[in-house]
Amino acid sequence: MSTETHAFPSLGLVPKAAAPQSMKDFKSDQEVRWCPGCGDYAILAAVQSFLPELGLARENIVFVSGIGCSSRFPYYLNTYGMHSIHGRAPAIATGLAASRPDLSVWVVTGDGDALSIGGNHLIHALRRNVNLKILLFNNRIYGLTKGQYSPTSEVGKITKSTPMGSLDAPFNPLSLAVGAEASFVARTIDSDRKHLQSVLRAAAEHQGTALVEIYQNCNIFNDGAFDALKEPATRDQALIRLEHGQPIRFGSDNGMGVFRDPATGDLTTAAVTADNADRVLVHDAHADSPTTAFALTRLAAQDTLHNTPIGVLRSVQRPVYDTQMLTQLDQAVAQRGRGDLGALLTGSDTWTVD
Amino acid sequence: MTSQVEVSESTEDEPLPVAPVAGMPAQNGDGKRVTKLDRVVIRFAGDSGDGMQLTGDRFTTETAGFGNDLSTLPNFPAEIRAPAGTLPGVSSFQLHFADHDILTPGDAPHVLVAMNPAALKANLGDVPRGAEIIVNTDEFTKRALAKVGYAADPLGDGALDAYSVHPVPLTTLTVEALKDSGLARKDAERAKNMFALGLLSWMYHRPTEGTERFLRVKFANKPDIAEANVTAFRAGWNYGETTEDFAVSYEVAPATAAFPAGRYRNISGNLALAYGLVAASEQSGLPLFLGSYPITPASDILHELSKHKNFGVRTFQAEDEIAGIGAALGAAFGGSLGVTTTSGPGVALKSETIGLAVSLELPLLVIDIQRGGPSTGLPTKTEQADLLQAMYGRNGEAPVPIVAPATAADCFTAALEAARIALTYRTPVFLLSDGYLANGSEPWRIPEPDELPDLRVPFATEPNRPDGSFWPYLRDPETLARPWAVPGTPGLEHRVGGIEKQDGTGNISYDPANHDHMVRIRQAKIDGITVPDLVVDDPSGKAGLLVLGWGSTYGPIAAAVRRVRAAGGEVAQAHLRHLNPFPANLGEVLAGYDRVLVPEMNLGQLAHLLRARYLVDAQSFTQVTGLPFKAEQLADALTAQLEVQS
Numbered sequence A: 001m002s003t004e005t006h007a008f009p010s011l012g013l014v015p016k017a018a019a020p021q022s023m024k025d026f027k028s029d030q031e032v033r034w035c036p037g038c039g040d041y042a043i044l045a046a047v048q049s050f051l052p053e054l055g056l057a058r059e060n061i062v063f064v065s066g067i068g069c070s071s072r073f074p075y076y077l078n079t080y081g082m083h084s085i086h087g088r089a090p091a092i093a094t095g096l097a098a099s100r101p102d103l104s105v106w107v108v109t110g111d112g113d114a115l116s117i118g119g120n121h122l123i124h125a126l127r128r129n130v131n132l133k134i135l136l137f138n139n140r141i142y143g144l145t146k147g148q149y150s151p152t153s154e155v156g157k158i159t160k161s162t163p164m165g166s167l168d169a170p171f172n173p174l175s176l177a178v179g180a181e182a183s184f185v186a187r188t189i190d191s192d193r194k195h196l197q198s199v200l201r202a203a204a205e206h207q208g209t210a211l212v213e214i215y216q217n218c219n220i221f222n223d224g225a226f227d228a229l230k231e232p233a234t235r236d237q238a239l240i241r242l243e244h245g246q247p248i249r250f251g252s253d254n255g256m257g258v259f260r261d262p263a264t265g266d267l268t269t270a271a272v273t274a275d276n277a278d279r280v281l282v283h284d285a286h287a288d289s290p291t292t293a294f295a296l297t298r299l300a301a302q303d304t305l306h307n308t309p310i311g312v313l314r315s316v317q318r319p320v321y322d323t324q325m326l327t328q329l330d331q332a333v334a335q336r337g338r339g340d341l342g343a344l345l346t347g348s349d350t351w352t353v354d
Numbered sequence B: 001m002t003s004q005v006e007v008s009e010s011t012e013d014e015p016l017p018v019a020p021v022a023g024m025p026a027q028n029g030d031g032k033r034v035t036k037l038d039r040v041v042i043r044f045a046g047d048s049g050d051g052m053q054l055t056g057d058r059f060t061t062e063t064a065g066f067g068n069d070l071s072t073l074p075n076f077p078a079e080i081r082a083p084a085g086t087l088p089g090v091s092s093f094q095l096h097f098a099d100h101d102i103l104t105p106g107d108a109p110h111v112l113v114a115m116n117p118a119a120l121k122a123n124l125g126d127v128p129r130g131a132e133i134i135v136n137t138d139e140f141t142k143r144a145l146a147k148v149g150y151a152a153d154p155l156g157d158g159a160l161d162a163y164s165v166h167p168v169p170l171t172t173l174t175v176e177a178l179k180d181s182g183l184a185r186k187d188a189e190r191a192k193n194m195f196a197l198g199l200l201s202w203m204y205h206r207p208t209e210g211t212e213r214f215l216r217v218k219f220a221n222k223p224d225i226a227e228a229n230v231t232a233f234r235a236g237w238n239y240g241e242t243t244e245d246f247a248v249s250y251e252v253a254p255a256t257a258a259f260p261a262g263r264y265r266n267i268s269g270n271l272a273l274a275y276g277l278v279a280a281s282e283q284s285g286l287p288l289f290l291g292s293y294p295i296t297p298a299s300d301i302l303h304e305l306s307k308h309k310n311f312g313v314r315t316f317q318a319e320d321e322i323a324g325i326g327a328a329l330g331a332a333f334g335g336s337l338g339v340t341t342t343s344g345p346g347v348a349l350k351s352e353t354i355g356l357a358v359s360l361e362l363p364l365l366v367i368d369i370q371r372g373g374p375s376t377g378l379p380t381k382t383e384q385a386d387l388l389q390a391m392y393g394r395n396g397e398a399p400v401p402i403v404a405p406a407t408a409a410d411c412f413t414a415a416l417e418a419a420r421i422a423l424t425y426r427t428p429v430f431l432l433s434d435g436y437l438a439n440g441s442e443p444w445r446i447p448e449p450d451e452l453p454d455l456r457v458p459f460a461t462e463p464n465r466p467d468g469s470f471w472p473y474l475r476d477p478e479t480l481a482r483p484w485a486v487p488g489t490p491g492l493e494h495r496v497g498g499i500e501k502q503d504g505t506g507n508i509s510y511d512p513a514n515h516d517h518m519v520r521i522r523q524a525k526i527d528g529i530t531v532p533d534l535v536v537d538d539p540s541g542k543a544g545l546l547v548l549g550w551g552s553t554y555g556p557i558a559a560a561v562r563r564v565r566a567a568g569g570e571v572a573q574a575h576l577r578h579l580n581p582f583p584a585n586l587g588e589v590l591a592g593y594d595r596v597l598v599p600e601m602n603l604g605q606l607a608h609l610l611r612a613r614y615l616v617d618a619q620s621f622t623q624v625t626g627l628p629f630k631a632e633q634l635a636d637a638l639t640a641q642l643e644v645q646s
């Protein structure tokens, strides 16, 4: 196995492809069965055209998913794949990644799959920092079960199961991830292929668990949920594109900026002026403390989606679970020698019958 | 005649009735008599904090090393430190050892060591008249007596007249022995279990070096505590040697004839199971991956396996049982020997993932150390009530093979057998052990590695279709197993999932005929697993009554059968290791007997399966007390059946 420097250090143990690959190498022969117009198509195309860039042996890539429209994803990729059960993909992928450091393991999940039934597995995968890339397709609705509200739906959502409006406050998936000690947290949008791929690239480069929230339109049950971020008339005001090391500015002509309120330490937005231009917050995705990343996750308004940061909010280095697990095995062998079954079974207290 | 011999007469395990005097008293040099016994049952009982399990373990280890056959029954509360001095807080350890082969931890103790009034009260009901009782008189205070409802001191009011009581101020003697140790009184008192162990070790001529060595290792970081324990242990021994109250000591000769030649060690069920899993990993050449969430009485397997990283064993303590089995299944997809260990409540959580494994047709071991249920039930007690959960506890038609070990040491072999089935047939497999097997121990002949089965199975490496494509569900015509193609294998990229798939291609399929075919072929695969025929022990070949058990009831059933036969009764015995599929000859065996009795620690789950499957009028004999059957009780049940018959 090659350990030479790799464009994707997190994939250093994964064998490389023998020859250059193209998008069609990653298309499976299965008919894609999402509703016409579903945002999942755009994400699939973006992933299929991004994967050749990794330059990995295709057979060493695995996609594991749960249940939901989004979780059909692995069937359409010509890699190894498992369409598992509702909410459990992070757990299954953890076992696979922890036992096979030579694989590049991806999880595809939905807002219901990851945050409702599978919430426990998601937070534990994040805190463990297993080498997994989790793509959370957030359409703020249960698609596959035909349109009930989800843990990311806005309060008051009218759905089949909430005819008078939903009562429960939604999760902010990125706040949750930062709170769960995630080492990599990013957000992107189905319709912006270039941005989506740049985030996938950053996730692939990251060592440990990467959580990528992808805003995905469900044109059947929650159409237009992210229009504020997509319509030319509103998107400049709504979207904040984060870039590490750059002042956080947005709006038409970048006239707006993100500032730290000196009184509360919280983040706010304001028009940039000659007076305050030098106080615009410079984005530091690698900051050790998660405080600012958390504050960034709180900027967006849940209802209007104004001030929605996209890009990599947080990307820090910390020990990776599967690497450490392997290190412990190696240490055990170094300290005690490779296990000897006969000696183990015999133990230290024996007697002999002739 | 000693009191012990009387007890021995009424509860023997051995095939032949023994003479009332089992040994000849002899004088030793100090004027103390030595009596030879063929077997003894000792029960140590005290507060949860008194170290009774450790004391029992040590006595067991010395006894194993001495070469006796033995069987143990630890019995402790679920609370780590139940309120001191109360009945629910009593913890006990029973040990049966003999100069011949034995099958159970014994029905009733010949000797009870009671460290306080609660221990006396909680255990006295099990102690036959005439037995010896050693009590720690220091704990028999007014307050302690009142706490457990003794209006008067049973040591003084004649309540124990039917027993041979040895009142010993264990605490005082221990503190006295340690007066020069520099330990605070409280710390000194804590060594009283070692004083008791020393006394019992003297009474039964147990070797002592091992215990002294053990204490020095255990307390290596606290040498003063180590020395105090050794001192207390020796003081207990010397107390027996010098006090007149203990006039007799006993010899139980090694059980040389009971054991085939070989090297032996003592082993508990959970340890044997953990070793079986490591052995399965070595014999299959597949790295072991354990995904588990702590739960009594299964956690010790997780603890044990986590020590063996130098065998390439990965242990993953998951966030819950669902993640535990999920990770194991993920690892199995990647080519590991995936294992999950749990108890009944955990199985309930794992059910959906077991169904996924059935659908994915991947090898996976699901180990259920059964305990009392339903719900949290009796965490530290034994039961066999998960059989139907293992058999049927999933949505859809989701057949899973089931293997059950019969004894503590047999957990080793059962683990290898479960792995054989899982790997050969690409299926999840249940292994049903229980709390009694898990914590109980017995001598085990250590197998040589070359006696172990070869469990290697090939991964798929090549396309399996003439056109050069790969079908993940193209089955082996003999086993019906599908190919195991692990990620990293070029050209065999494929997707699996829980949605119904077309046989062969593995592509999603909702076709009615295909689903019917898939349901039947998954069932046929499990039904077709080769398992050894059931062996029936029917010495005369003329018995009309068959007693059929499964799992941990083996010992008590076999002991009961011995008793019945010794009294002239004819009974055949058979024991099921494979509960799904059943051995091919089971129907024929059942049909060969007029009556079939099925003892189980549940309300008749195996009997239910047998009746449904074979239309046999199997009779249940059940008990769900959280404790194993007693041989005497089963012998009575068998005798009653024989009487109906004649």
Ligand SMILES: Cc1ncc(C[n+]2csc(CCOP(=O)(O)OP(=O)(O)O)c2C)c(N)n1
Residues within 6 Å of the ligand: A067, A068, A069, A070, A071, A086, A109, A110, A111, A112, A113, A114, A137, A139, A141, A142, A143, A144, A145, A150
């Ligand atoms: C154990 C279990 N409970 C419920 C379901 C039904 N179910 C399937 S998908 C789903 C919700 C999916 O929502 P989401 O994760 O947001 O995925 P989407 O379809 O929106 O992509 C539910 C409730 C199931 N398949 N399994």
Ligand code: SF4
Residues within 6 Å of the ligand: A033, A034, A035, A037, A038, A039, A040, A069, A070, A139, A143, A144, A217, A218, A219, A220, A221
């Ligand atoms: S229901 Fe919604 S999420 Fe599901 S496929 Fe249709 S459009 Fe996509």
Ligand SMILES: [Mg+2]
Residues within 6 Å of the ligand: A068, A110, A111, A112, A137, A138, A139, A140, A141, A142, A143, A150
């Ligand atoms: Mg959704």
